Amino acid sequence: MNKIDRRKMLAGAAALGAGAVLPARADNTILPTGAWTPLAPMPFPVQEIYPAPFRKSSDPGPSMKPKPLDLLVNAGGLTPDAPFNVTDKVTFYDPAYDAWGFATPLPQPRHHLALVNNNGFLYGVGGFARDAVGGWRMQSQCWRLTDLQERWEPFAPMPSPQAECAAVSLNGFIHVAGGRAPAGSANLEWDDHIDTDRHWYYDAGDNRWRALAPMLTARNSTAGVVANGVFYVIGGRTVNGGNTNVVEVYDPLADRWGEARPMPKAQGGLAAAVLNGKIYAFGGEYFTPSPGGVFAEAWEYDPDTDNWRAVAAMPRRRHGLGAVSLGEAIYVLGGAAKAGGAETSNALDRFEI
Numbered sequence: 355m356n357k358i359d360r361r362k363m364l365a366g367a368a369a370l371g372a373g374a375v376l377p378a379r380a381d382n383t384i385l386p387t388g389a390w391t392p393l394a395p396m397p398f399p400v401q402e403i404y405p406a407p408f409r410k411s412s413d414p415g416p417s418m419k420p421k422p423l424d425l426l427v428n429a430g431g432l433t434p435d436a437p438f439n440v441t442d443k444v445t446f447y448d449p450a451y452d453a454w455g456f457a458t459p460l461p462q463p464r465h466h467l468a469l470v471n472n473n474g475f476l477y478g479v480g481g482f483a484r485d486a487v488g489g490w491r492m493q494s495q496c497w498r499l500t501d502l503q504e505r506w507e508p509f510a511p512m513p514s515p516q517a518e519c520a521a522v523s524l525n526g527f528i529h530v531a532g533g534r535a536p537a538g539s540a541n542l543e544w545d546d547h548i549d550t551d552r553h554w555y556y557d558a559g560d561n562r563w564r565a566l567a568p569m570l571t572a573r574n575s576t577a578g579v580v581a582n583g584v585f586y587v588i589g590g591r592t593v594n595g596g597n598t599n600v601v602e603v604y605d606p607l608a609d610r611w612g613e614a615r616p617m618p619k620a621q622g623g624l625a626a627a628v629l630n631g632k633i634y635a636f637g638g639e640y641f642t643p644s645p646g647g648v649f650a651e652a653w654e655y656d657p658d659t660d661n662w663r664a665v666a667a668m669p670r671r672r673h674g675l676g677a678v679s680l681g682e683a684i685y686v687l688g689g690a691a692k693a694g695g696a697e698t699s700n701a702l703d704r705f706e707i
Contacts (some may be wrong), residue, residue, distance in 0.1 A: 388666030400431035401674035405471035430464040440484040457502035468521035488542030520578025577626035591622030625677035639673035646693030
């Protein structure tokens, strides 16, 4: 895939909080588009999450058509309400009732566990274990769920531990790219890891992982989405270099990565989702200058024009959050209001254009 060379940048605008979409103020200042609505909060505060859409039941009933993806599901994460601040709880939100419920817990507590809906199953990939041994023990084990009230079952582990990565479903396969990997034999704490550019795909047909072309830029804490049949990895940060605004796109037909227009700001620990063919990126954190901070900014990327523009900012700034598209809206959940993990949130907000 060739480097995208369309360079017409849309002008950014000031952030807009929750409320209705307003095209302009009385002084004719153009405001970013989008509307935010607060919804029922999560059952407990949680951050460092990678939620995914799922369905209410695996029972197809009288029709063989696939069930719609009408729920959002979160599994694990860091929370002040659990031993060692990491949970095995699995929660789901039903927009039809603006209500939360609990599903079968994970086999083990995990944070940064990537959830991926693939071929009607919910997959939990990698993540970190946290206990008295160490707080950032990167895992290669993976689990699969058929129904929210059934047990999680193991499937082939990743070839090596990898977490804080971008994980998506593309053409019936699970793709995992970038993130962090152990720097050596130690795999216990944050400082034991390095950035990785490794890119794997999982084929449920033979329960195997295989290597694909690596990313162009090794980094972690990115956001990953699929739009127009290709895989976008957005923003993130590096262990030694801080945040990056790099956006890379993977063409599965050519097994090749290319560059897209960078984000307007370098944001790590962000979330992203696709709505009506466009990509929306939310929040994130920065560590320098000290003491760091958390972004409220939200952005829209149009794959057809390779342009970013500002949309209405989040009413509650957060990082380590999740974003899931359901129907005609994006649901943004959890995260933390301060860099490094303080002020963990149970917020859920709906974003609409």
